Amino acid sequence: MRAFITRWLVLGASSLLATLAACAAPDAAPPPDPEVASQTSADTADPADAADAAFRGDACSDIAPAPHFRDWPRIHSAIRSDARDEAWIRSVVAAMTLEQKVGQMTQGEIASLWDPTTASYQLADLTRIGLGSVLNGGGSWPESNKHAAVGDWMALADAIWDASPTVTLPGRHPTQVKIPTFWGIDAVHGNNNVFGATLFPHNIGIGATRDTCLAREMGAATSRAVRTTGQDWAFGPVLAVVRDDRWGRSYESWSEDPAVVRALAGAMTTGEMALDRDGTSFHGIITTAKHFIADGGSTDGIDQGNVLASEAELMNIHAQGYFTALAAGAQTVMVGYFSLNDQGKDAGNQHLITDILKDKIGFDGMVVSDYNAIGQITGCTNDHCPQAINAGIDLFMVPFDWRTFVPNTVADVRAGLIPMSRIDDAVTRILRVKLRAGLFEEPRPSARPGASNPDNLVDHALARRAVRESLVLLKNNDSVLPLRSDRKILVVGKSADSIQNQTGGWSLSWQGGPWTFGPNDVNLNSDFPNGESILAGIRDKVGADRVTFSVDAAGIDVRQFDAVIAVIGETPYSETFGDVATALGNRGSDDASLRTLELGHRMPEDRAVLQAVSGHGVPVITVLVSGRALFANAEINLSNAFVAAWLPGTEGGGVADVLFRNRNGSIGNDFQGRLPVSWPRAACQTPLNAGDPGYDPQFALGYGLTYRSRVRVGTLDATPGPAAGCP
Numbered sequence: 001m002r003a004f005i006t007r008w009l010v011l012g013a014s015s016l017l018a019t020l021a022a023c024a025a026p027d028a029a030p031p032p033d034p035e036v037a038s039q040t041s042a043d044t045a046d047p048a049d050a051a052d053a054a055f056r057g058d059a060c061s062d063i064a065p066a067p068h069f070r071d072w073p074r075i076h077s078a079i080r081s082d083a084r085d086e087a088w089i090r091s092v093v094a095a096m097t098l099e100q101k102v103g104q105m106t107q108g109e110i111a112s113l114w115d116p117t118t119a120s121y122q123l124a125d126l127t128r129i130g131l132g133s134v135l136n137g138g139g140s141w142p143e144s145n146k147h148a149a150v151g152d153w154m155a156l157a158d159a160i161w162d163a164s165p166t167v168t169l170p171g172r173h174p175t176q177v178k179i180p181t182f183w184g185i186d187a188v189h190g191n192n193n194v195f196g197a198t199l200f201p202h203n204i205g206i207g208a209t210r211d212t213c214l215a216r217e218m219g220a221a222t223s224r225a226v227r228t229t230g231q232d233w234a235f236g237p238v239l240a241v242v243r244d245d246r247w248g249r250s251y252e253s254w255s256e257d258p259a260v261v262r263a264l265a266g267a268m269t270t271g272e273m274a275l276d277r278d279g280t281s282f283h284g285i286i287t288t289a290k291h292f293i294a295d296g297g298s299t300d301g302i303d304q305g306n307v308l309a310s311e312a313e314l315m316n317i318h319a320q321g322y323f324t325a326l327a328a329g330a331q332t333v334m335v336g337y338f339s340l341n342d343q344g345k346d347a348g349n350q351h352l353i354t355d356i357l358k359d360k361i362g363f364d365g366m367v368v369s370d371y372n373a374i375g376q377i378t379g380c381t382n383d384h385c386p387q388a389i390n391a392g393i394d395l396f397m398v399p400f401d402w403r404t405f406v407p408n409t410v411a412d413v414r415a416g417l418i419p420m421s422r423i424d425d426a427v428t429r430i431l432r433v434k435l436r437a438g439l440f441e442e443p444r445p446s447a448r449p450g451a452s453n454p455d456n457l458v459d460h461a462l463a464r465r466a467v468r469e470s471l472v473l474l475k476n477n478d479s480v481l482p483l484r485s486d487r488k489i490l491v492v493g494k495s496a497d498s499i500q501n502q503t504g505g506w507s508l509s510w511q512g513g514p515w516t517f518g519p520n521d522v523n524l525n526s527d528f529p530n531g532e533s534i535l536a537g538i539r540d541k542v543g544a545d546r547v548t549f550s551v552d553a554a555g556i557d558v559r560q561f562d563a564v565i566a567v568i569g570e571t572p573y574s575e576t577f578g579d580v581a582t583a584l585g586n587r588g589s590d591d592a593s594l595r596t597l598e599l600g601h602r603m604p605e606d607r608a609v610l611q612a613v614s615g616h617g618v619p620v621i622t623v624l625v626s627g628r629a630l631f632a633n634a635e636i637n638l639s640n641a642f643v644a645a646w647l648p649g650t651e652g653g654g655v656a657d658v659l660f661r662n663r664n665g666s667i668g669n670d671f672q673g674r675l676p677v678s679w680p681r682a683a684c685q686t687p688l689n690a691g692d693p694g695y696d697p698q699f700a701l702g703y704g705l706t707y708r709s710r711v712r713v714g715t716l717d718a719t720p721g722p723a724a725g726c727p
């Protein structure tokens with residue numbers, strides 16, 4: 001409604017009204033109640049009630065058990081359909097040529113617009129083709145500059161806006177409508193591609209917090225950070241329910257527990273979108289529910305693999321986060337690279353996309369295909385895939401092939417391979433999302449509220465709180481923790497002074513680390529000017545003069561110290577490169593013995609450093625930095641206390657906040673985190689999920705000690721896995 005009124009008043013130019021609406025919006029609305037998401041996902045709520053309820057207060061929900069569905073529920077989105085908006089969209093679609101429509105359905109990479117010969121962006125093709133959207137993939141930055149400043153991002157955002165196509169609406173007074181080309185970015189733990197941004201813990205750590213308020217606030221902070229660099233749309237949150245921790249994207253999942261994913265999905269979406277009071281639009285950013293569907297359920301945890309699941313399992317396990325995200329108003333769903341029950345790649349699966357998502361669930365936003373995902377459909381290539389359009393994909397992420405995708409698709413429509421009604425439906429959905437996001441009335445990105453302010457990239461306090469809440473204490477024998485802050489501390493381990501290891505994949509670069517596709521993939525501490533390593537946080541807490549750091553403890557007399565803190569764990573990876581069960585996931589190594597969850601086998605340097613520091617009568621506190629639960633019994637045995645810190649992001653200081661007492665001896669922060677995934681008792685114990693028949697983990701889903709617990713963890717069975725790797 002807001003969208004409707006202001007658009008007819010201004011059409012093209014920015015008016016006082018639009019400016020007022022836009023300026024007033026961000027702070028005027030009280031934070032919506034994430035509970036709404038769970039309430040509205042049942043098949044009962046009235047959509048109008050839902051929108052109102054979104055503004056009722058700022059209480060945060062507990063994690064309620066996930067409801068059981070016997071059939072796909074119809075979800076009532078907190079964003080109401082507006083009849084006048086729909087009529088306007090129809091008039092625009094009617095005025096578009098086929099070429100313009102297909103252009104609108106297409107998304108290209110910013111790097112594909114860069115002209116190396118002139119060292120400048122050439123946007124004429126964008127205008128000519130009428131590209132509906134652009135993206136930057138992981139590790140793609142303006143001018144390929146990893147250290148691009150806020151102004152560089154914004155300059156490109158403005159240039160893209162300026163080059164966006166226009167459509168002429170006929171009539172007595174023909175009017176020109178600019179259809180802004182919108183920009184999507186993988187903001188999955190903060191605005192993580194951007195130099196200087198705060199990176200929050202990855203989802204698995206947020207799952208450990210089970211804090212829906214935190215998720216909502218992180219959503220709002222991410223929205224601010226994305227708007228400041230000029231993008232409209234985040235490719236997140238990831239709603240995967242990870243069921244096999246060998247999956248390379250395990251850390252992008254909040255939990256193996258659908259109830260946790262369900263609760264956090266609604267909260268995060270609510271925070272990122274920031275609905276307007278009238279319930280027809282929003283002023284945050286467009287969010288994406290991804291990757292539809294059951295990406296966390298792939299056999300052997302193989303990325304882009306096959307999922308064996310019944311529809312009952314889909315709706316009761318894997319789709320739970322979609323129900324709340326869509327109820328909270330999510331406007332985009334990304335279809336991933338998986339196949340369901342060997343039926344071919346999901347992006348070509350009409351039953352999933354059209355019958356279930358659009359018809360049964362009632363999703364009226366747009367469906368986007370993942371990066372070149374259409375090329376994986378049998379009979380398709382990256383620039384040609386009528387099957388995917390007919391299956392119900394609306395917007396095509398064809399990063400480097402859009403210049404041919406568009407004419408190929410136009411020819412398909414002309415040849416009768418794709419019905420015009422399908423094209424019109426896709427374009428309608430895309431324009432609807434742009435309209436609800438306010439893009440037709442917002443000015444150039446740099447003139448929008450919150451634009452270009454580097455302060456918006458940073459939220460130390462919120463991220464540090466997230467780190468504190470996400471830590472899970474697995475062992476604390478003899479209450480060696482919390483440590484007094486006047487102790488002499490030896491810090492060891494390769495991850496103690498590595499913001500790269502702390503931030504993991506999807507951090508500045510795609511892989512986020514040393515598994516390189518080029519020098520730009522490696523992140524140094526200096527690449528995070530607003531970040532702090534775990535070591536730096538410890539030094540801050542107790543004073544640098546009390547802290548000695550040695551990566552491997554070589555030549556160190558451990559008995560000179562009051563305590564050892566060992567920070568160990570995984571090095572960064574993303575997507576297929578993080579899989580445990582394949583050679584690709586093991587850095588191209590054919591060494592099958594690496595196909596194990598055994599920490600000490602995958603990371604022998606970590607076991608070695610613990611062996612070096614333990615057994616000297618000095619307590620050893622191990623902090624494990626990892627994107628997944630690992631079989632770590634040998635390392636737990638070598639430690640007096642053991643903390644799972646997941647991938648905490650740029651605020652390493654949050655770790656010391658919890659490990660140490662205040663100067664006056666009081667406890668400042670107790671442990672709050674609880675396991676978001678089941679912790680294995682053997683190298684090959686996967687899949688391992690609460691509720692499995694014979695469920696027998698080392699530490700169960702939800703386990704987590706506090707400083708009040710008096711649990712003694714005895715010597716654990718550390719029998720190594722099979723020398724040949726797991727079957």
Ligand code: BGC
Binds near residue numbers: 235
């Ligand atoms: C990933 C998506 C991501 C996209 C764009 C794909 O490879 O699967 O999660 O949003 O790339 O970077």
Ligand code: BGC
Binds near residue numbers: 138
């Ligand atoms: C991009 C990622 C993308 C991946 C897909 C990479 O080059 O940077 O964003 O997910 O390709 O293969």
